[in-house]
Amino acid sequence: METLTLLFPDLALIAIGHLLFRSGIWGRGFWQELEKMIYFLLFPALLFNTILRTNLGSAGALPAVSVTLGAIAIGIALGFAARPLLRPLPLQFASGVQCAFRFNSYILLALAQRFAGEPGLALAAVVMGGAVPILNVAAVWPLARTANSGLARELARNPLILATLAGLAGNFAGLSLPEPIGATIGRLGSASLALGLLAAGAGLRLERSPTSDGAxxxxxxxxTAWFTAVKLVAMPATALLLSSLFGVPPLAQQIAVLFASMPAASSSYILASRMGGDGPFVAMLVTVSMLAALVALPFWIGLSR
Incomplete structure (x- = not known):
């Protein structure tokens, strides 16, 4: 009950976002532009600012990142195993495999702050700093191969990778921003949490894919079944197992398991659509992942606490 109580405000924002979208007060174009603003401006600001100010040498940082990378390795391996095992349509696989391991960063940071305050938010940002480049390479590579697009070019203009690298570089260099600039970036980042949850709710697509082809x-x-099971069962189970085996500190375990049990990233749809993939299929995947996470998240968070 305690876990559900803590989750309620963020789940309520997701529900409000979906209700606002369904009401038609603002059209689909508004939500698409809002998602772009969050993805290209607000969220990179939060990521950069949090990583810049985080003590990367803190006791829980290395264990949390190590456990997270282990869960990511399992997610990527099992995600790509779907191709030889299930023999799916190539474009569907290339578009959707990212949903087996990419995570909804808006929900992660909102819940990390709610469960563990600023230390939890900072640790989640450090974990993301190690995870985002790897996950984006794994997500972009099959789409780039299918669309004959340049992998290096796609990665070089990814705002999450750029913000992560900039934050890490500034942290290692001991960069300290002037107060007015730091406050401005901080306020941009703070806006991303609530808006990101509203946008995640607006991105839910409950209608079926328009395809009529049986195959x-x-x-x-x-x-859908395979990728959802990998994302919400295999990855968090791996994070919890590794945390227990190696005696990871409680906060690091909680953040690592929270990261691994996140639903698929809502920005997966943007990536697939922009690179010529099957956008409607990915939108459906993200929706299924989000709905399944309503059951999976309380379960895994309860175990990790």
Missing amino acids: ARASALRL
């Missing part, structure tokens, strides 16, 4: 539907169903 495509069967492929989509197999991939």
Whole structure:
């Protein structure tokens, strides 16, 4: 009950975002532009500012990152195993495999702050700093191969990777921003949490994919079940197991398991659509992952606490 109580404000924001979208007060274009602003401006500001100010040598940072990387390795390996095991349609696989391991960063940071305050938020940002470059390479590579697009070019203009690298570089160099600039970036980052949850709710797509091809539907169903199980069962179970085996400190374990049990990133749809992938299929995948996480999150958070 305590976990559900703590989750309620963030789940309520997601529900409010979906209700606002369904009400039609603002059209689909508004939400798409809001998502872009969060993805390209507000969230990178939060990521940069938090990593810049975090003590990367803190006791829980290395264990949390190590456990997270172990869970990521399992997620990527099992995600890519779907191709030889399930023999899906190539474009569906290339578009959707990212949903087996990419995470919803808006929900992660909001919950990390709610459960553990500023230390939890800072540790989550450090974990993200180690995870984002790896996950984006794994997500972009199959799409780049399918669309004959340049992998290096796609990675070089990814705002999350750029913000992460800039924050790490500034941290290692001992950079201290002037107060007015730091406050401005901080306020941009703070705006990303609530807006990100509203946008995540608006991004839920409850309607079925418009495809009428039987083979495509069967492929989509197999991939949806596989990727959702990898993301919400295999990854958090790996994080919890590794934390227990290696005696990870409680806060580091909690953040690592929280990270691993996040639903698929809502920005997966943007990436797939922008690179010529199957956007509607990815939107459906993200929605299924989000709805399944309503059950998985309380379960895994309860175990980690």
